[in-house]
Amino acid sequence: MPTPVEIALARLEELGAISDAPSHLVRTFLSPANREAAEKILSWMAALGMETSQAPDGTVRGILPGKNPSLSPLLIGSHYDTVIDAGKYDGSLGIIAALAALESLKLETITLPFPVHLLAFSDEEGTRFQTTYLGSRSITAPLDSETLAAQDAAGISIARAIATESPTATAAPILYPAGTPRGYVELHIEQGRVLEEAHEPACVVTSIAGQSRLTVTLTGRADHAGTTPMPLRRDALTGAAACILAAESLAQSSPPLVITVGKIQVHPGASNSIPQTATFTIDLRHPDDEIRQNSLTRLHESYLRIADERQLHLHWLPIQDNNATPCDPTLTASLLQSLTAITGSTLTLPSGAGHDGVAISKICPIAMLFIRCRDGLSHHPDEYATPADIATGIQILTHFLKSHNP
Ligand SMILES: [Zn+2]
Structure with missing residues (x-):
């Protein structure tokens, strides 16, 4: 048997x-x-x-x-x-x-x-x-x-x-x-x-672990990829890249905090257009709710700085917040x-x-x-x-x- x-x-x-x-x-x-x-x-x-x-x-x-x-x-x-x-x-x-x-x-x-x-x-x-x-x-x-x-x-x-x-x-x-x-x-x-x-x-x-999920949208200006000199650009995607790397370094410096950007969408999404908007997801988790909330605040502040430096508009949209x-x-x-x-x-x-x-x-x-x-x-x-x-x-x-x- x-x-x-x-x-x-x-x-x-x-x-x-x-x-x-x-x-x-x-x-x-x-x-x-x-x-x-x-x-x-x-x-x-x-x-x-x-x-x-x-x-x-x-x-x-x-x-x-x-x-x-x-x-x-x-x-x-x-x-x-x-x-x-x-x-x-x-x-x-x-x-x-x-x-x-x-x-x-x-x-x-x-x-x-x-x-x-x-x-x-x-x-x-x-x-x-x-x-x-x-x-x-x-x-x-x-x-x-x-x-x-x-x-x-x-x-x-x-x-x-x-x-x-x-x-x-x-x-x-x-x-x-x-x-x-x-x-x-x-x-x-x-x-x-x-x-x-x-x-x-x-x-x-x-x-x-508690979990926060949000969607971040950066808005700049769509321009011609050939005629817009670098200093005049308001590129939403390079701004998003800076934001994603900021999330990574925040998580790396505070284990066991983990942050993931799993999805990104770019508009207009053409090889010869400067991106006007970039929307990406954030999944942020930590076993301690207070540290998770503080980390969210720190991330939000760094995104406001990045958006400001790059003349982008930031939309920070919380989707889910589980203790x-x-x-x-x-x-x-x-x-x-x-x-x-x-x-x-x-x-x-x-x-x-x-x-x-x-x-x-x-x-x-x-x-x-x-x-x-x-x-x-x-x-x-x-x-x-x-x-x-x-x-x-x-x-x-x-x-x-x-x-x-x-
Ligand atoms: Zn399961």
């Missing part, structure tokens, strides 16, 4: 093969592949003897009763949607590893005192609607009208997608009033290189004990990437376990975690479930 780890490895391949595209992996909110993945996960939960259900937004839940029905449930899980051209591990591993940990307990004929609710979220990445944490937000409160009105590239709103594409459009939502779950635990690949550098298979997460989410000290200490028991390590890390725990922290304490991934690569088809590291992650989760004090 295959072991829970062997089953988990096979399931990663099975889930990784369910895609909306023939050439690469992609599963977005309520897409055919997303719905097929949900059915697969439901069947795995049912095989474990869980009581299963699916919310209208696609969130899948399996309930494993505990010995004491009056105890509040422990939530465990991750998301089953993906980015475009994704790897097989981001999200899926957290669901499959949780199933394997529960299988391991079953093999040991252990019934936990408290119920476990395994949750698989239909959307965390926000690939289809540019929203984040859609599935995990929906278990904390009904989705608000602004979110439900968000549209995909085809003009279909979330509300319409649920009404017309969800296999369980009229089912009861899965909702947890604040304070009702005892906690939420998630295993996830690190999506960075720190564990690899430290030669450690896993670590416990201390907090999920850091600290993991719960008690639940995290308990997960750290399990990490140490299995690996001997006491390594902890802040998460630079966002996770479902950000949304779920509104209703209960959260804790996270990171598993090493090759080259820190994620959101990429070459994303990979070794079977040995996955086995270690499952062991840590199993140990945590067994030793968690109700």
Whole structure:
């Protein structure tokens, strides 16, 4: 008979093969592949003897009763949607590893005192609607009208997608009033290189970094590339270049601050025209909210200076401002004990990437376990975690479930 780890490895391949595209992996909110993945996960939960259900937004839940029905449930899980051209591990591993940990307990004929609710979220990445944490937000409160009105590239709103594409459009939502779950635990690949550098298979997460996103537009004057001498130019793109380098040097001088310019648009965008406008995005993250805000202020001041020197107009447009989410000290200490028991390590890390725990922290304490991934690569088809590291992650989760004090 295959072991829970062997089953988990096979399931990663099975889930990784369910895609909306023939050439690469992609599963977005309520897409055919997303719905097929949900059915697969439901069947795995049912095989474990869980009581299963699916919310209208696609969130899948399996309930494993505990010995004491009056105890509040422990939530465990991750998301089953993906980015475009994704790897097989981001999200899926957290669901499959949780199933394997529960299988391991079953093999040991252990019934936990408290119920476990395994949750698989239909959307965390926000690939289809540019929203984040859609599935995990929906278990904390009904989705608000602004979110439900968000549209995909085809003009279909979330509300319409649920009404017309969800296999369980009229089912009861899965909702947890604040304070009702005892906690939420998630295993996830690190999506960075720190564990690899430290030669450690896993670590416990201390907090999920706060994040600011904004759009910056510099406006100058479009002129002829051949007839306008250099001193007379008001070139928006060279101004943007100075701004982007200023962001890089600010982040380099204040680790663990990270700043990324991932997108830039230039108008008119012709080889023989001096750029009139340059619009670029800023993604700025730091685990400490005060330092993040101070860094934003410093960046803004340097941009005002650059714009002034170059006679450009600066438009600074904040898009998103999320505070850091600290993991719960008690639940995290308990997960750290399990990490140490299995690996001997006491390594902890802040998460630079966002996770479902950000949304779920509104209703209960959260804790996270990171598993090493090759080259820190994620959101990429070459994303990979070794079977040995996955086995270690499952062991840590199993140990945590067994030793968690109700
Ligand atoms: Zn993820």
